[in-house]
Amino acid sequence: MSEPPRPGTWRLLCDGAADAATNMRRDADLYAALETDTPGALPTLRLYAWQPWAVSLGSHQDPARALDLAALAERGYDWVRRPTGGRAVLHADELTYCLAAPLAGPFAAGLAATHRAIAGALARFYRGLGLPVALTRPAPPAALDPRSQAPCFAAAGLAELELDGRKLAGSAQRRGRRAFLQHGSLPLGPAHLELALLLPLDPARRLRYQEALAAQSVSLGELLPALPARAALEAALAAAFAAEFAVAWV
Numbered sequence: 147m148s149e150p151p152r153p154g155t156w157r158l159l160c161d162g163a164a165d166a167a168t169n170m171r172r173d174a175d176l177y178a179a180l181e182t183d184t185p186g187a188l189p190t191l192r193l194y195a196w197q198p199w200a201v202s203l204g205s206h207q208d209p210a211r212a213l214d215l216a217a218l219a220e221r222g223y224d225w226v227r228r229p230t231g232g233r234a235v236l237h238a239d240e241l242t243y244c245l246a247a248p249l250a251g252p253f254a255a256g257l258a259a260t261h262r263a264i265a266g267a268l269a270r271f272y273r274g275l276g277l278p279v280a281l282t283r284p285a286p287p288a289a290l291d292p293r294s295q296a297p298c299f300a301a302a303g304l305a306e307l308e309l310d311g312r313k314l315a316g317s318a319q320r321r322g323r324r325a326f327l328q329h330g331s332l333p334l335g336p337a338h339l340e341l342a343l344l345l346p347l348d349p350a351r352r353l354r355y356q357e358a359l360a361a362q363s364v365s366l367g368e369l370l371p372a373l374p375a376r377a378a379l380e381a382a383l384a385a386a387f388a389a390e391f392a393v394a395w396v
Contacts, residue, residue, distance in 0.1 A: 156247075156388075157190040158395040160380050166200035166226035169242075173327060174229045176246035180325035188396070189247035191387055193380045196237040199337070200224035201344060202329075204232040204318060214346045223344070230329045232318030236344065238337035239365075241379055243330045245387075252391065253326060257319060261306070263390075264328055268307055268315060270386035277369055279307045279314060312364040332383075333365035334373060 161172070172192065179187035200223055203212055209225060212234055218225055223236075245264060247253055252263040265281055272279040307314045316331040331338075342356035367373045374382075388395060 154393045155188065155396055156391075156393045157188040158384050159190060159192040159194075160377075160384075161192060161194040163195040163197035165198065166196060166202065166224040166237075169194055169196065170202070170226050170228060173244040173246070173329070176244065177229065177320070177322070177325055177327035180246055180248055181322040183324060189393075190245070191384065192244040192246075193383065194242050194244075195240070195376075196224075196242065198222055198224055199236065199238045200226055201234055201236050201341065202226050202228045203234055205229060205320070206231065207233065211346070214344055217344050221344075228318060228329060230318035230320045230327055232316070232329075234341060234345070235316055235331050236338050236341035237331060238340065239333065239335035239367075240338065241332040241334060241376070241383065243332070243383065245328045245330075246325060248325050249321065249323075257321060260319065260321075260326060260328070261317065264317070264330070265307055267387045267390035268330070268332075268383075270390055271383045272307060272309075272314060274382055274386060275366070275370060275374075277309055277314075279309050282306045282308050282313075309364060309369065311362075313362055314364060314366075333363070333367075334376075334379075335365050335367040336360075338363070338365070 164172070176190045176192065178184075180189070201213060201218065203209060203225065205228055207227070209215065209227070213225060215225070253260045262281070269279050269281065306317060314332070317328060319326060319328040339356055339359050342352050342359055345352060345355060347355065366379075384395065387393070
């Protein structure tokens with residue numbers, strides 16, 4: 147019989163690209179294993195991409211109200227409802243992470259505290275790339291209304307990261323009795339701005355949304371003189387989580 151994992155051991159999965167339904171199913175399974183206390187389940191950081199590109203909606207959003215489904219179909223994009231909350235995100239040229247872990251240690255104190263703890267790891271990642279990021283203040287309740295049609299990147303939420311007032315990453319979380327699941331979207335290029343064209347809005351409002359997204363968010367590719375290879379970025383992100391939470395990967 148193999149030895150049980152030592153304390154502080156987490157699982158790291160670098161899964162590459164998959165379709166929207168597969169990505170969300172894998173994340174939900176990681177969360178369910180911890181929430182049901184399945185033997186052998188470990189805290190897991192999963193890094194992945196989307197093929198085809200897709201919009202994910204928060205668990206409370208209605209696709210008929212939140213999306214222009216015809217515009218999605220015209221572009222060959224997919225859509226899916228996340229098991230986490232939050233608002234619409236276009237997953238295009240980005241690095242996506244999922245963290246599933248027990249409600250213990252730095253994650254035991256509640257939703258906002260868990261967001262702050264994970265933001266600490268993300269800050270390590272961005273600062274390691276030479277970017278002096280800052281932690282946002284908690285958003286007012288109206289900005290966090292899950293019924294809002296506003297895109298996730300249109301405003302900073304709970305304990306997220308900004309540089310010069312522009313948001314670098316989006317996040318959403320679900321908490322159960324034993325475990326939580328957090329999703330994060332780290333844009334590598336400006337493709338996420340196309341989300342404004344996928345909302346059920348008239349052309350003038352779509353333009354205003356796109357301008358707001360461009361003014362309030364920023365991608366790594368816009369900030370760095372040369373964007374590192376995806377594998378290097380994933381390694382740096384994993385190293386930042388390992389250092390922040392003092393864990394070893396399996």
